[in-house]
Amino acid sequence: MLRRGALALPMLLAMLAAQQQEPASQQPRSFVEQAEAWLASDQSKQDDKLSVAQAMVAAHAESFPWLCAALQKATDPAAARTKGLRALLVEVVLGFVEAQRRSGVVYRGQYAALSALQPFAGELLFEFLLRTPDWLADTRRIHLVPAIFDLQKTPPDPSLLLGVVDVVENVEIEPADLRNALATLLWQWGRKEFVEARAKSLRDQSGEGDAEDRVLAFRELGDLWYRVQEHKRAASAHAAMVALADSAKLELMPTDWYWGACYNALCGKLDAGFAALSRCADMHASDRVDPVRKLPYALWQVDPDLAALRADPRFAAILARAFPEPKPDQDRKGDR
Numbered sequence: 001m002l003r004r005g006a007l008a009l010p011m012l013l014a015m016l017a018a019q020q021q022e023p024a025s026q027q028p029r030s031f032v033e034q035a036e037a038w039l040a041s042d043q044s045k046q047d048d049k050l051s052v053a054q055a056m057v058a059a060h061a062e063s064f065p066w067l068c069a070a071l072q073k074a075t076d077p078a079a080a081r082t083k084g085l086r087a088l089l090v091e092v093v094l095g096f097v098e099a100q101r102r103s104g105v106v107y108r109g110q111y112a113a114l115s116a117l118q119p120f121a122g123e124l125l126f127e128f129l130l131r132t133p134d135w136l137a138d139t140r141r142i143h144l145v146p147a148i149f150d151l152q153k154t155p156p157d158p159s160l161l162l163g164v165v166d167v168v169e170n171v172e173i174e175p176a177d178l179r180n181a182l183a184t185l186l187w188q189w190g191r192k193e194f195v196e197a198r199a200k201s202l203r204d205q206s207g208e209g210d211a212e213d214r215v216l217a218f219r220e221l222g223d224l225w226y227r228v229q230e231h232k233r234a235a236s237a238h239a240a241m242v243a244l245a246d247s248a249k250l251e252l253m254p255t256d257w258y259w260g261a262c263y264n265a266l267c268g269k270l271d272a273g274f275a276a277l278s279r280c281a282d283m284h285a286s287d288r289v290d291p292v293r294k295l296p297y298a299l300w301q302v303d304p305d306l307a308a309l310r311a312d313p314r315f316a317a318i319l320a321r322a323f324p325e326p327k328p329d330q331d332r333k334g335d336r
Contacts, residue, residue: 031055031063039084053091057099064116067092071120093121097147104296107304108229111147122151130163145181155189168194184227195228206240211248215241219256222263231267238263238276254283254293262305273309274318281322297323 029037034052043049056063067088074082093114100110114121125144128136155161164186168179183194202224205217218241225234238260245252260276283289300306300319309315 031059032066035067035088038088039081043080043084043087049087049091053088053095056088056092057095060096060113060116063092064113068117068120089117089120089124093117093124093147097143100146101143104299105303106146109150109304111150114147114151118151122148122156125151126156126160126163130160130167142175142178142181145178145185149185149188152185153188161189161191165191180224181227184224187228195224199224206244211244211250215245215248215250215252218244222259226259226263226266231263234263235260235267235269235272239272252279254280254289254295257283258295261309262303265306265308268308270308270312273306274312274314277306277309277315277318278321281318284322285324 031052034055038045038048038052041048056067067085071085071089074085076082096114097111125148129141129144129148132138132141156164164182167174168182168186171179180198183198186192187195199221202217202221206214206221208214218237222234222237222241225231225237238256241256242252242260244250257276257280261273261280264270264273264276280295284294300322301310306315
């Protein structure tokens with residue numbers, strides 16, 4: 001069925017027929033053709049390599065299995081083809097991670113497509129996390145964590161596990177955001193003490209100091225429980241944050257209400273989820289709220305965390321209230 005606003009069927013058929021009659025030289029090359037051409041070259045042109053990687057990321061459902069099979073066949077580490085395939089692997093994995101990070105959507109399983117590149121993708125991610133090459137900025141290490149979370153569901157090799165623990169425990173050198181993110185990995189692998197210690201610290205902070213600091217602690221606590229898929233705990237932390245903000249007459253951000261809707265939807269509390277989403281919609285419809293703080297229209301339609309709410313008839317009315325005149329998206333959902 002044609003989408004609303006699509007071309008009329010006769011015109012569409014005419015365009016397809018015209019495309020089929022175009023000379024082959026005008027047709028865009030497939031990722032395989034681009035990759036093989038670069039591999040057969042002297043592999044010195046960085047721009048060409050990046051173009052191949054971009055094409056492969058765009059066609060990842062087909063390109064990732066192809067690249068994995070090619071790597072499995074490349075048994076001679078000294079061969080030019082093997083070196084080229086490894087170079088493509090680096091660009092493809094990092095390119096896919098960056099594309100997902102910039103998508104504005106955050107959900108578990110977001111990086112599962114990289115499983116088609118296993119074991120090569122996982123080995124590369126751990127290598128860059130624990131033995132970061134000089135050309136890769138240290139600030140990008142945290143971007144690798146969600147991908148590792150999706151690929152490595154069970155504890156890794158003991159040496160890798162110990163390496164992650166060493167980073168988490170290295171308070172003097174490693175940045176706090178990286179250590180906290182890696183703590184969620186360790187939770188998945190059965191080492192829960194680091195997340196539990198962080199949760200206790202945030203609970204302590206939520207009970208002392210001024211209201212704004214306590215709200216921040218509850219916000220971070222909800223995010224922490226979300227990251228380890230403890231959705232009921234995340235929803236409880238969000239409810240405590242809302243109660244505190246209401247009593248202190250503090251205005252929360254649209255993202256606070258949106259995440260509350262996600263937390264509640266994920267643990268089956270649809271009424272509470274709709275209540276939070278409704279508050280988010282009210283802020284979206286308000287001229288008092290800075291547009292930069294608002295969430296993109298497309299996110300409400302595709303975020304897997306809201307799937308249970310989208311399936312309910314109440315969702316359409318809230319969406320219409322939040323976006324009376326949908327416009328092209330310019331903002332992104334804030335990183336969790």
